[in-house]
Amino acid sequence: MDVLEVSDPEAGPWLDRQAPPLHLLIGDSIARDSGLRSRLPPDEFLSLARGGATWKSTARDLDDIIARWTTKAAEEGRRLGDAVIWLTGNDVYSRLTRLSSFSPETLEETGRLAADVCRRLLEKGRVTVLGPLPRMSGEISGSRWETTASYHLERRLKHSLPPAVRLVPLGRQLLRRAGGRYCVVQECATSFRHDGVHLTAEGYARVADALQLPIWISLTAAFK
Numbered sequence: 001m002d003v004l005e006v007s008d009p010e011a012g013p014w015l016d017r018q019a020p021p022l023h024l025l026i027g028d029s030i031a032r033d034s035g036l037r038s039r040l041p042p043d044e045f046l047s048l049a050r051g052g053a054t055w056k057s058t059a060r061d062l063d064d065i066i067a068r069w070t071t072k073a074a075e076e077g078r079r080l081g082d083a084v085i086w087l088t089g090n091d092v093y094s095r096l097t098r099l100s101s102f103s104p105e106t107l108e109e110t111g112r113l114a115a116d117v118c119r120r121l122l123e124k125g126r127v128t129v130l131g132p133l134p135r136m137s138g139e140i141s142g143s144r145w146e147t148t149a150s151y152h153l154e155r156r157l158k159h160s161l162p163p164a165v166r167l168v169p170l171g172r173q174l175l176r177r178a179g180g181r182y183c184v185v186q187e188c189a190t191s192f193r194h195d196g197v198h199l200t201a202e203g204y205a206r207v208a209d210a211l212q213l214p215i216w217i218s219l220t221a222a223f224k
Helices: 011-018 055-075 104-122 149-160 186-191 201-208
Strands: 021-027 036-038 044-047 079-086 127-130 166-168 176-178 181-183 217-219
Touching: 021 055, 036 044, 044 055, 055 079, 055 104, 079 104, 104 127, 104 149, 149 166, 186 201, 201 217
Parallel strands: 021 044, 021 079, 079 127, 127 166
Antiparallel strands: 036 217, 176 181
């Protein structure tokens, strides 16, 4: 039986794979407040999510984000894990009016930026993108899911992201069925705080129930 000596050239990569991973969370305030964690100890997350983040700002800051992730992993003796991106819709909802605000050009540019960000992160490991969410403040009551800004952004991401990226659709989790379709109705309000943007514990719980959400990801804000 061959024994791998620590001094062997092949030992370095093997030892790296034995180190626990440090996953990365990129996102906006909804991601930041989600309490997103790994269910697999001793995995850890470095959350660099911040309020107001968009795909555009993420693309601009990506070098710094990767540098902070890499440095933190080295300091803790960890390897780079997965990158999870959850940008819930600041690209298509106005921060001033909170209303939906997008155009075909906006969607095309956002798709291009998202693809560029994900390609860079794929050089480090696996990438999961959690889909955008509708906002009570930004949609007309009674609107079908297919007419919301978040639907159009989700569709653009689906057609723009590299095939190796896992896109997890989440938007319909916050809506209710009406007439056989998912719609924005008054009953949806319990998932949102008073601003109609940020989520309550019930909202996070609905998102956490999504069947396509990776089983190793937990949203601890759902239990507050």
